[in-house]
Amino acid sequence: MKNISDSEWKVMRVVWSKSPILASEIIEEVIKDTEWNPKTIHTLIRRLVKKGVLRAEKEKTYYSYYPAVSKEECVQEETKTFLEKCFGGSFNVMLSNFINGDRLSDDEINELEKLLENKKSR
Known part of the structure; x- marks a missing residue:
C-alpha cells in the first residue's frame, strides 16, 4: 500500500465513515473542514483510486466510492x-x-x- 498524504487522509476519513459515498458527498463533507476547491478534492479522489486505497464503482451515470483498505x-x-x-x-x-x-x-x-x-x- 502506498502512503497517503495528509490531504488524502481527510478524504479517506469521510469515506471510512460514510461508505458507499458519491464524489459530491465527499466534497460536501471535506469542504466543511477546509476551504478547498471541489476540483482539488476530485484530484485527491482520483489519486486515492490510483493508489488502490479507494475503490470506485460505476452505478448508472455516477460513481460510488468505497474504501479498498481499512x-x-x-x-x-x-x-x-x-x-x-x-x-x-x-x-x-x-x-x-x-x-x-x-x-x-x-x-x-x-x-x-x-x-x-x-x-x-x-
Missing part, C-alpha cells in the same frame, strides 16, 4: 513509516522520546502500564 491498515502503515522516518524504526527510541519529553500525564502513564501488562500476560 482505516486500521492505513494507520498501521503510517505508524511504520513514522517510526522509520523519525526514529530509525526503533519503537524504544520513540517511546523514550515521548516519556522524556514530559508529554505524558499520570493517567496516560497508568494506561501505558496497563497496556504493557496486558501485552506481557498474553
